[in-house]
Amino acid sequence: MTPERLLPTLLLLAWLAPLASFVVSAIAGSLLSRRHGGQEGGAVDGAAARTIGHVATGAIGVSLVASVLALGAWIAAHPATDGHAPAATAYAGEWFGVLDVGPLHVGAAYYIDALTVVMAVVVTLVATCVHVYSFGYLAEETAAEGLEAVADDEAPTYYGNKLRRAGRLHRFYQHLSLFCFAMLGVVLAGNAVMTFAFWELVGASSYLLIGFYYERPKAAAAATKAMLFNRVGDVGMLVGLMALWGLAGTFDYERLFAMAPTWMASHYGLATLVGAGLFCGCIGKSAQVPLQGWLPDAMAGPTPVSALVHSATMVAAGVFLVGRIYPLLTVEVLVGIASVGAVTLLVGATLASVSHDLKRVLAYSTVSQLGYMMLSLGLGGWTAGLFHLVTHAGFKALLFLGAGSVIHAVGTNDLRAMGGLRRAMPATAGLMLVGALALMGAGVPVLGLGLSGFFSKDAIFEYAVAFARTNPSYAWLFWAPLIGAVLTAAYITRLGLLTFVGQARSEKAEHAHESPESMLVPMAVVAAMAIGAGWAVPGSRLSVPSLLAMSAPEATHHARTGSAWSGVTLPGVESAHEVDVRAAAGWAAIGATLVGVTSALLMHRGGRKCETPAGAPMRQFDEHWLPSVSRGCDAVARRLGAFVSGPLDRGAIDGGLAGAAGLLKSTGGGLRRIQTGSLRQYVFFLALGVVLVSAASLGVALRWING
Amino acid sequence: MNDHALTLLVLLPAAAACAMALVPKSAGGAAKKLTLATTALVALIAWSLAFDGRAGGAGLSHIVSAPWIPSLGVQFFLGVDGVSLPLVILTASLSFLAALASLGVERHPRGYCALLLLLQTGMLGVFLALDFVVFYVFWELILVPMYLLIAVWGGDGGRRAALKYFIYTLAGSVLMLGAGLLLYGQSDLTRLAPADLAECGVMGPDAAKPHASGMVLAEWLASDDPLAERYVDAEAAGAPLRTFNLSAMARLARSTDVFTSKSWGGHNLAWWAFVLLAVGLAIKLPAVPLHTWLPDAHTEAPTPVSMLLAGVMLKLGGYGLVRIAWPVCPEAARDLAFVVAVVGVVGLFWGALAAMAQTDFKRLVAYSSVSHMGYVLIGLAAGTLGADAWALGATGAVFQMVAHGVTSAGLFFAVGVIYERVHHRDLNQLGGLMNRMPTASGLALVLALASLGLPCLCGFVGELLVLLPAWTFNPYLAAAAASVTVLIAAYTLRAVRLAYYGPEYRGPNGDRLTPVTPRELAVLIPLAVAAVVLGVRPGIVTEVAEPALVAAGQPFAHPHPNLPGMTPVADAADARRTTR
Numbered sequence A: 001m002t003p004e005r006l007l008p009t010l011l012l013l014a015w016l017a018p019l020a021s022f023v024v025s026a027i028a029g030s031l032l033s034r035r036h037g038g039q040e041g042g043a044v045d046g047a048a049a050r051t052i053g054h055v056a057t058g059a060i061g062v063s064l065v066a067s068v069l070a071l072g073a074w075i076a077a078h079p080a081t082d083g084h085a086p087a088a089t090a091y092a093g094e095w096f097g098v099l100d101v102g103p104l105h106v107g108a109a110y111y112i113d114a115l116t117v118v119m120a121v122v123v124t125l126v127a128t129c130v131h132v133y134s135f136g137y138l139a140e141e142t143a144a145e146g147l148e149a150v151a152d153d154e155a156p157t158y159y160g161n162k163l164r165r166a167g168r169l170h171r172f173y174q175h176l177s178l179f180c181f182a183m184l185g186v187v188l189a190g191n192a193v194m195t196f197a198f199w200e201l202v203g204a205s206s207y208l209l210i211g212f213y214y215e216r217p218k219a220a221a222a223a224t225k226a227m228l229f230n231r232v233g234d235v236g237m238l239v240g241l242m243a244l245w246g247l248a249g250t251f252d253y254e255r256l257f258a259m260a261p262t263w264m265a266s267h268y269g270l271a272t273l274v275g276a277g278l279f280c281g282c283i284g285k286s287a288q289v290p291l292q293g294w295l296p297d298a299m300a301g302p303t304p305v306s307a308l309v310h311s312a313t314m315v316a317a318g319v320f321l322v323g324r325i326y327p328l329l330t331v332e333v334l335v336g337i338a339s340v341g342a343v344t345l346l347v348g349a350t351l352a353s354v355s356h357d358l359k360r361v362l363a364y365s366t367v368s369q370l371g372y373m374m375l376s377l378g379l380g381g382w383t384a385g386l387f388h389l390v391t392h393a394g395f396k397a398l399l400f401l402g403a404g405s406v407i408h409a410v411g412t413n414d415l416r417a418m419g420g421l422r423r424a425m426p427a428t429a430g431l432m433l434v435g436a437l438a439l440m441g442a443g444v445p446v447l448g449l450g451l452s453g454f455f456s457k458d459a460i461f462e463y464a465v466a467f468a469r470t471n472p473s474y475a476w477l478f479w480a481p482l483i484g485a486v487l488t489a490a491y492i493t494r495l496g497l498l499t500f501v502g503q504a505r506s507e508k509a510e511h512a513h514e515s516p517e518s519m520l521v522p523m524a525v526v527a528a529m530a531i532g533a534g535w536a537v538p539g540s541r542l543s544v545p546s547l548l549a550m551s552a553p554e555a556t557h558h559a560r561t562g563s564a565w566s567g568v569t570l571p572g573v574e575s576a577h578e579v580d581v582r583a584a585a586g587w588a589a590i591g592a593t594l595v596g597v598t599s600a601l602l603m604h605r606g607g608r609k610c611e612t613p614a615g616a617p618m619r620q621f622d623e624h625w626l627p628s629v630s631r632g633c634d635a636v637a638r639r640l641g642a643f644v645s646g647p648l649d650r651g652a653i654d655g656g657l658a659g660a661a662g663l664l665k666s667t668g669g670g671l672r673r674i675q676t677g678s679l680r681q682y683v684f685f686l687a688l689g690v691v692l693v694s695a696a697s698l699g700v701a702l703r704w705i706n707g
Numbered sequence B: 001m002n003d004h005a006l007t008l009l010v011l012l013p014a015a016a017a018c019a020m021a022l023v024p025k026s027a028g029g030a031a032k033k034l035t036l037a038t039t040a041l042v043a044l045i046a047w048s049l050a051f052d053g054r055a056g057g058a059g060l061s062h063i064v065s066a067p068w069i070p071s072l073g074v075q076f077f078l079g080v081d082g083v084s085l086p087l088v089i090l091t092a093s094l095s096f097l098a099a100l101a102s103l104g105v106e107r108h109p110r111g112y113c114a115l116l117l118l119l120q121t122g123m124l125g126v127f128l129a130l131d132f133v134v135f136y137v138f139w140e141l142i143l144v145p146m147y148l149l150i151a152v153w154g155g156d157g158g159r160r161a162a163l164k165y166f167i168y169t170l171a172g173s174v175l176m177l178g179a180g181l182l183l184y185g186q187s188d189l190t191r192l193a194p195a196d197l198a199e200c201g202v203m204g205p206d207a208a209k210p211h212a213s214g215m216v217l218a219e220w221l222a223s224d225d226p227l228a229e230r231y232v233d234a235e236a237a238g239a240p241l242r243t244f245n246l247s248a249m250a251r252l253a254r255s256t257d258v259f260t261s262k263s264w265g266g267h268n269l270a271w272w273a274f275v276l277l278a279v280g281l282a283i284k285l286p287a288v289p290l291h292t293w294l295p296d297a298h299t300e301a302p303t304p305v306s307m308l309l310a311g312v313m314l315k316l317g318g319y320g321l322v323r324i325a326w327p328v329c330p331e332a333a334r335d336l337a338f339v340v341a342v343v344g345v346v347g348l349f350w351g352a353l354a355a356m357a358q359t360d361f362k363r364l365v366a367y368s369s370v371s372h373m374g375y376v377l378i379g380l381a382a383g384t385l386g387a388d389a390w391a392l393g394a395t396g397a398v399f400q401m402v403a404h405g406v407t408s409a410g411l412f413f414a415v416g417v418i419y420e421r422v423h424h425r426d427l428n429q430l431g432g433l434m435n436r437m438p439t440a441s442g443l444a445l446v447l448a449l450a451s452l453g454l455p456c457l458c459g460f461v462g463e464l465l466v467l468l469p470a471w472t473f474n475p476y477l478a479a480a481a482a483s484v485t486v487l488i489a490a491y492t493l494r495a496v497r498l499a500y501y502g503p504e505y506r507g508p509n510g511d512r513l514t515p516v517t518p519r520e521l522a523v524l525i526p527l528a529v530a531a532v533v534l535g536v537r538p539g540i541v542t543e544v545a546e547p548a549l550v551a552a553g554q555p556f557a558h559p560h561p562n563l564p565g566m567t568p569v570a571d572a573a574d575a576r577r578t579t580r
Helices: A003-038 A046-077 A114-137 A169-188 A192-213 A217-248 A253-266 A268-285 A294-300 A303-312 A314-324 A331-354 A358-378 A382-410 A426-440 A452-470 A476-500 A517-532 A544-550 A579-603 A615-672 A679-705 B005-022 B028-051 B084-104 B109-128 B132-153 B158-186 B194-199 B217-222 B226-237 B246-255 B269-284 B293-300 B303-328 B330-335 B337-356 B361-383 B387-422 B438-451 B459-473 B475-499 B518-536 B539-552 B571-576
Strands: A091-101 A104-112 A150-152 A163-165 B061-069 B074-080
Touching: A003 A046, A003 A091, A003 A104, A003 A114, A003 A169, A003 B438, A046 A114, A046 A169, A091 B387, A091 B539, A104 A114, A104 A169, A104 A192, A104 A253, A114 A169, A114 A303, A114 A314, A114 A382, A114 A517, A114 A544, A169 A192, A169 A303, A169 A314, A192 A217, A192 A268, A192 A294, A192 A303, A192 A314, A192 B459, A217 A253, A217 A268, A217 A294, A217 A615, A217 B459, A217 B475, A253 A268, A268 A314, A268 A331, A294 A303, A294 A358, A303 A314, A303 A358, A303 A382, A314 A358, A314 A382, A331 A358, A331 A476, A331 A615, A358 A382, A358 A452, A358 A476, A382 A426, A382 A452, A382 A517, A382 A544, A426 A452, A426 A476, A426 A517, A426 A579, A452 A476, A452 A517, A452 A544, A452 A579, A476 A579, A615 B337, A615 B475, B005 B028, B005 B061, B005 B074, B005 B084, B005 B109, B028 B084, B028 B109, B061 B132, B074 B084, B074 B109, B074 B132, B084 B109, B084 B303, B084 B387, B084 B518, B084 B539, B109 B132, B109 B303, B132 B158, B132 B246, B132 B303, B158 B269, B158 B293, B194 B217, B194 B246, B217 B226, B246 B303, B269 B303, B269 B330, B293 B303, B293 B361, B303 B330, B303 B361, B303 B387, B303 B539, B330 B337, B337 B361, B337 B459, B337 B475, B361 B387, B361 B459, B361 B475, B387 B438, B387 B459, B387 B518, B387 B539, B438 B475, B438 B518, B459 B475, B459 B518, B518 B539
Parallel strands: none
Antiparallel strands: A091 A104, A150 A163, B061 B074
16 A cells, blocks of 8 residues: 555544444443443442453554554655655645535644654553553542442541542543544644634643542542633634634635735735734643643643643644644744743743642653743744654653652652652653753763653754854843753752652651552653654664654744835744854753753752642742633633622612613503593593594694695 | 425424323333333434435425415424524434433323423424524423423422523513514515516425526416415515525525614614514523523523523524524624624623532533624624624534534533432532543533533634634624633533532432433433534534535625624735635
8 A cells, every 4th residue: 555545544543443442331331331320420440440441442552562563664655864864754744524615624633744653652651651550640549439439538528538539541442542642633634624623622631530539629620620711722723713714715625725825925914913822722722821820730640641731742742733834834833842841841841849748849841841942843844843742751750650659659749748759669760860961961972872852852952052143132032941950950859869768757658668560661661762762763864853854844854034114034944953053052951951960969969859849839839820811811801700690690680670671661551640530530631632632633734725 | 295204304203292191190111211212213314404405505406385374474494504404404313312311200291291392393403493483382382391390390489480481581582573573564476576586485395496486476477376376466466475494584684674664763664673682582582691501500401401592592582683683684783783782792701700609510501502692693793894804703503503502412411410419409419520520520521621621622613713703803702701711611621520520429319329220321322422523524514504604695795884893804815814
């Protein structure tokens, strides 16, 4: 089969396998829970739940195999070159139509280029690891009701005792399958409406997964918050879509990319609005400032979910989308994206440095890393930003799975209650160390050796350096990632120190045990990804960046200047790859990392001190002041709603109408008084009427006679 | 020949309602079963319309026409096309589900069933009527059963809410009647070409069939149809022949100038007729500020009546706009499109904000209906821009009506399921239902997500189709309409969180929280499935509705020189716009 037939077929299989698993588990789970014990609400038998889990894992396994085969087919069709080859043509087409109204056509379409194939492999690989890992992590969810039921500390009951409930492992895998289907839909989408549809669907599956512990008020609130924050961004995206429709009259990516240069010439302002609108959606989904607040709260979901949805894949969808619609973005939008990314990476890294919650540190780390990717894409570093997406998916998934292993062992997220765990959990500690090193970008610049993060971070710094050189007035876009790199190294060192080094600071930490193999093996797989995702295949030039570079948009090949702000020039590939730029970038990155590690070692005295300087006020800012903004918006909307449904609806409208009716009634009442029943009065009125009518007729007749 | 499927649709429920008088007073169960059987039969007939291959195109089918009041030219004229077919099926199906939901009614079951069936006759009649008088009669027929159902079988404030409903709706119908008489007074059948007369059904059902070219004017004139005799007389005297035929009115508006005679205030007659129609129908829709009857009526109505009230009743207003107001008064629709769109956007915000503040679950769903119907107005307003905009906007409006019919009926029933058990609907006292009744909660969650416009469920398609032309119409209004999606998500998810999530149920009557019964599942599951099917295969509605809408919207195909709002941004884009 030719690649243009083979690739869509393989990826369709990869896409639909999780859907099939979702449908099966949704139906089977409901039937089983009704049958069990003859009444609804009964638990699904533990073995049955595990079977559903196995079906879901099998399905995502199928997806993984199909995606890897698709990657192979892509590579076979596009032999590796020196990385500066002309853009490889994408395979675009449609599987089936869905909606045809007037000029609008929406279908399940695909747009397959190197980015699609790489993303599909990353998503399915991490997802498979998380599926396997969850069997160990959520083992207690197979419990039946009764004595061995799941006890939930965080769901307060009226009498203050622990809530006991049946396990629901099958629901977990059901939602996970839905998520994989939706995420692959975003990756494969060949038109903007399909992207938006699956974009919302990943949001919904994320809602369900964050709300997996829906008994916990915190989890229920966090799920709602995540959905609402995303919706705020999606309003911008909807506006972008509407403007795109007004501009182009099509949503099909292939056609849009072809006509983009035309409308950039004729409707530059509107094209900028389209790009800015679509990027608003990415701000929400990728937790960029100012919509970053939902992601730390989303950690209320089970940790494997945090690893898959809220670090490796879904939150990276915003970055992916910027990469996908890159040809539609004007220089002004790109500089805006870079600025948002720069602010975000600083905010995220700062707040990651102060939190005492293990998962919250990692969540803010994710926010910060997503900021790096946005920065890179905004500065013209298309390949670098998306390359960082891939490496980040590996090492952040590893860090989260490691965090899950620690939480599973210690039973708390609080870093202050940990310490010294390297002795009880050597494997977890070792794997987490790999993740931490990859995150800070450890490597040796001269030899060109390092973990995956080393290569991708270097690539980002190359663009930052090149951009700052051509645009000295925007030099802060170089300093921000540099300071961010110091903070990154510092917070991840702090995390490692407080968790694994020093002495155990709580009872539970003393008695911790290593996690089972079903959790360690998936961690080892993503660890391999965290280590090697930046390397080239030995004996060839084939690597993730060289693969991605094949599909780099035409616009990234040369420098570009904006129309509205003519002062800004985005560097092309060549200027970022100049030798002195590369050297400067490499030394800057590794220097910042070393500074960060050293300062963290000193500040936290090798793990004996938990607090970061200025930590308490920062946490207050993070946990109190930032959420109060969204709470305030909610309160204002509800006040307004109370006003609308109270004083306006009941008062003004109903009251006004009642007043009008009352007026009518009193008029009627006044007229009624004439009806006295007295014959004499009636005769009087009759006579009066006759006189008046006669007089009037007489008047009219006279006027008529007089002409 | 008349095809009596539609007559059967309309008369079967009425006949069953009359038959209730024969059911002995003690046999309440039999009355409910008879109702269930009747509605099931009606639903079957309605679904069969979709599958006999005749209905659903651009033209009318299954026409029934008979002289009714010959001296006024009133015909008993029923027919179905792509606009009415989805709504007829929705009505028939929801009526069946409402009858199923009514099996638990204990109070005067015979009277209840009779009224429910009469209500169904009225609703189906409105969707099928093609003569203004018939339309109006069925419209008024709905009023009394609904009033009694809310007043007698409703909650404590039922009588007050029912009276409010009655007065509002009656005011609306009076305005509508005024518009009908205005138009009648200027209409003239003799101005129409013979082919138009045939297609409008004036010459009887056979002539209206698409390939009935053999039936010519002469043949009709020679027949003993009283209308034909009056036509001959009118022709001879050179006098106008008035008509209430809705299709004929639309054609007169399109091809003649009978409705454009100058009238009061510098506007023409059609303009005033449009204002009367739009205000009258907007009460039913309901549009802000004429919506305040709705939350009260819903809060007090029994669950099955709420399902019909939200699922079908609100669509009557939207349907009237699509069927009468827009095609008969296209110039006025275009002239006032901006006002209509603003009312739609205000309604979106108004309903959504009000829903945010509710603690009564049912009142929240009621206000959400006010909000969702705003999209119908926006779609119709934006549709006046041109052929493409009309195809998108009007189809979106009709899809939104069907989708909202499914989700609102489902959500009202889900609230009813809770109320039946714990006898309150206070969101602050609910919670933890997900564990107490998982299946019902899961299905309610699906319906809630569909209602908030999640893609792949039915709420999204209408939104998308409406918003796309709205941008070209007026980008600010469109952006405002898009931003309401945040509020919609906020109140919906708040309700889900308060009712279904949380550790445990702490309100009153917690011991009565029994699992959902099979009968309740039989209502909830079809609605949830419909929400999914409509979301995944929206074509089953849009492909049926679009041709008929395009035919009805021909006046909008030629853009007006003075476009309201902004002009399309890239004119060249139209040329590039092809269906791939």
